[in-house]
Amino acid sequence: MDEELLNEETEETETEDTVVDPLLTAAKLALRITTNAFDNEVEWLLEAAKLDLGIAGVLVPDTMTAIVQQACITFVKMNFGQPDDYDRLKRSYDEQKAQLATCSGYTNWGLS
Numbered sequence: 297m298d299e300e301l302l303n304e305e306t307e308e309t310e311t312e313d314t315v316v317d318p319l320l321t322a323a324k325l326a327l328r329i330t331t332n333a334f335d336n337e338v339e340w341l342l343e344a345a346k347l348d349l350g351i352a353g354v355l356v357p358d359t360m361t362a363i364v365q366q367a368c369i370t371f372v373k374m375n376f377g378q379p380d381d382y383d384r385l386k387r388s389y390d391e392q393k394a395q396l397a398t399c400s401g402y403t404n405w406g407l408s
Contacts, residue, residue: 345371
């Protein structure tokens with residue numbers, strides 16, 4: 297994701313009362329969504345992605361790293377609507393999850 301574009305998107309969607317989650321903004325950008333009509337569904341899918349990664353032993357940091365963010369976005373793209381490339385997205389997400397689950401920097405396996 298182009299960080300400058302992501303920051304511009306976030307700035308444009310913020311108001312005095314609300315702060316938009318940068319991960320939600322990134323997911324909407326990846327889905328090519330410009331409306332807020334699907335925000336709840338996308339947020340639910342992002343939470344499901346985090347939980348699914350957690351089940352696999354991946355620690356999802358409060359400050360999202362690019363690799364965890366990409367896995368979450370792939371999960372959202374795989375489950376939002378009825379994508380023609382579901383099987384490809386599923387394989388991609390499973391590979392990303394497996395890589396994160398075997399990396400000591402993203403698991404608590406080495407902690408006592």
